[in-house]
Amino acid sequence: DAGVIQSPRHEVTEMGQEVTLRCKPISGHNSLFWYRQTMMRGLELLIYFNNNVPIDDSGMPEDRFSAKMPNASFSTLKIQPSEPRDSAVYFCASKTQGFGYGYTFGSGTRLTVV
Amino acid sequence: GDSVTQMEGPVTLSEEAFLTINCTYTATGYPSLFWYVQYPGEGLQLLLKATKADDKGSNKGFEATYRKETTSFHLEKGSVQVSDSAVYFCALSAGNFGNEKLTFGTGTRLTIIP
Numbered sequence: 001d002a003g004v005i006q007s008p009r010h011e012v013t014e015m016g017q018e019v020t021l022r023c024k025p026i027s028g029h030n031s032l033f034w035y036r037q038t039m040m041r042g043l044e045l046l047i048y049f050n051n052n053v054p055i056d057d058s059g060m061p062e063d064r065f066s067a068k069m070p071n072a073s074f075s076t077l078k079i080q081p082s083e084p085r086d087s088a089v090y091f092c093a094s095k096t097q098g099f100g101y102g103y104t105f106g107s108g109t110r111l112t113v114v
Numbered sequence: 115g116d117s118v119t120q121m122e123g124p125v126t127l128s129e130e131a132f133l134t135i136n137c138t139y140t141a142t143g144y145p146s147l148f149w150y151v152q153y154p155g156e157g158l159q160l161l162l163k164a165t166k167a168d169d170k171g172s173n174k175g176f177e178a179t180y181r182k183e184t185t186s187f188h189l190e191k192g193s194v195q196v197s198d199s200a201v202y203f204c205a206l207s208a209g210n211f212g213n214e215k216l217t218f219g220t221g222t223r224l225t226i227i228p
Contacts, residue, residue, distance in 0.1 A: 100165040102148045105157035
């Protein structure tokens with residue numbers, strides 16, 4: 001199993017540009033999560049999906065952030081327009097249904113907005 | 115709501131010392147409990163888990179026991195190595211079936227010096 005695959009690993013963009021982060025969950029996992037990690041705020045849950053349906057997006061910082069999951073094998077997190085305060089590591093994670101199962105995390109995308 | 119409280123870091127120990135990282139939780143019902151580890155530049159990895167009271171999770175020399183009476187899940191290792199230097203996160207999974215997101219603690223940074 002290839003695990004959770006995120007792309008790109010690193011992204012440097014200028015303020016005001018659109019940024020799209022991508023995630024391929026583990027096949028058969030039915031829940032997908034997007035997290036943001038910074039030194040100041042730690043690990044923050046942005047949004048999660050069950051069976052491709054967004055369940056809780058209360059962690060999305062503002063309207064500049066949007067996430068989609070068009071099918072069970074792909075999700076995107078988009079920031080438009082990007083700002084320097086969006087610089088962080090963004091993680092995607094997936095899990096199978098059931099309380100005894102933990103997440104499998106991807107390796108993350110390090111986003112730098114200059 | 116659900117919450118996880120971890121001991122404040124950073125924690126610095128000498129190689130071969132005994133390690134304890136405290137974790138307590140608040141949750142409705144009977145949560146599953148997890149420890150995750152994050153090595154520098156990587157995503158979080160599941161270290162161990164326990165799904166019911168008095169269960170002991172173990173992996174790579176680390177252990178944690180699910181204590182319902184004290185609502186705790188402390189992480190222990192008898193003899194730490196330099197390679198154990200990482201950030202450790204305690205987490206719980208509770209809620210309704212189909213709404214099984216993890217609640218994470220703030221993380222404890224561990225540094226082992228030779």
